[in-house]
Amino acid sequence: MPSLKEALGAGVFRELGVEVWRGLRLLFSKPSSIMINIVTAPLWLAFFILTLRGFGVLTLGMQILQLFLWAAYAFALYSSWLWGFGNGIIEEGYEGILENVMSTVNNILIHVIGWGIAYSIYTLLDLVALVVSFYIIFGLIISIRDPILLIISIVLASLQLLFISTIYAMLVIKLRSNWVITDIMQFLMPTLGGLIPSETSRYVTMINEYSPIAYPFILMRESALGYLELPIPIIYQIIYSIITVTSLFIITAILVRIFDRRLREEGKLGLT
């Protein structure tokens, strides 16, 4: 007979599996929106490049385009996680879905992580759409020097954004017009979070070096392009990222616990 601890662990994983499966079914239930994302991505890219032309940028080298590809992916990730995931949790709160979730799972944290894992799989489509778009418009073939490091960086970036979006959602859920903050955050966060390549200016290098959330995105470019962006060995960058992700997980767990208790006991959304 399994011990109580084992039974509890198995229960958590079963609930997590159910949440991941539920999230995936929900995300892939609208193939038309997936198609629209893939079809419209080259159009947005064309607009971006044309606008650079409007500023007077006439030519872009292949190396610059590779950097643009990863910067675009980083922006897509920040934007998707804040809007699709963070805002999704806020909407679940407003529509009373979280109360229903509570009646089926023990802890909202399991729901959030399960839904987040499903969402991180879904965001891989953004990368596919961008790679296809860069190929259609520039004939660019994506270069990946270290695939394993790239996978590690994408996993770390996804986990980091999962926790950041959850913390963000818990903090702003009570605010009116919180979508305005989301809109501003989708520009501010990537700037502080490793979107801009370090070689652009020494100030950016400084931001990237001291911002703990920048490392997964820097690792992404380093693994793809094969050179060090920061004067810090790769292994240390991975360790810093893991420490950041772990810290964010602990903060998320604490905040979700407070949020969960408040919602169960007082029926109110938010932390205070």
Next chain:
Amino acid sequence: MKVSRLSILYAVMINELKIISREPGGLALLIILPYFVAGGMAFIASFFVKITSGVFLRQFIGFEVLMLSMIMMQTGARFLWEEKRGGRLEFLLATPTSMYIVLFGTSMVMIIMNIGAFTIASLPLFYAEYGLVGTIKLALALLLLFIGLLPLYGLGLLIAGLVMKLNDADTVMNILTPILTILSGTTYPIYVLPWWIKELIYVLPMYITFHSMYLESASHESITFIVYLIIATIIYLLLGVTSYAKLERSFRSRGI
């Protein structure tokens, strides 16, 4: 008691204004967002070329026109869609108030809001570039913006027909927005595009609105563009109203 059409229009506009002012953050965003987008793009471009204040102002006007155009085109369609989804469209159609007044009132408020946001956002840039004369240039540019937003509302009514027919506002908007963004021609030199895309850009009012505003700010105003905008306003509004009339007839005969 007979209520005049003007009173009804006034009431509709005040109502819409109250609804919009419930979210002051959204209004603030209208002012801040162009700085983020134009500023972000200028930041990226600055690694390749030197960005002068004149170029930035031109691009800023371009982004403003683009953003406000997209809002304007979505206004009518979104309004009808939200009313339909909330089950209020039936009631609106049942009231003696003409839907044309409701749509005109809501769109006018949106135009006023857009122009207000543009004024606040652009004033510092116009002043920095042209000094006090810049405020006069801005006032004339605002007039052109007002004329330029009217045909977009007509275009929005055409889109409303598509939204109602396909029964999905988000899908239609997600497809149309990037297409119309590229066809706006407001943030890039259109000569780099193939001739047939250029023709499409000339047919739509966004590029002419942007270009006439930019020329106005650079003291090279062109009466041809203003005449073009007025003609475009008449044509697009007529097309939009005719399309909406057809849509409303189908609502009344076959239901929503």
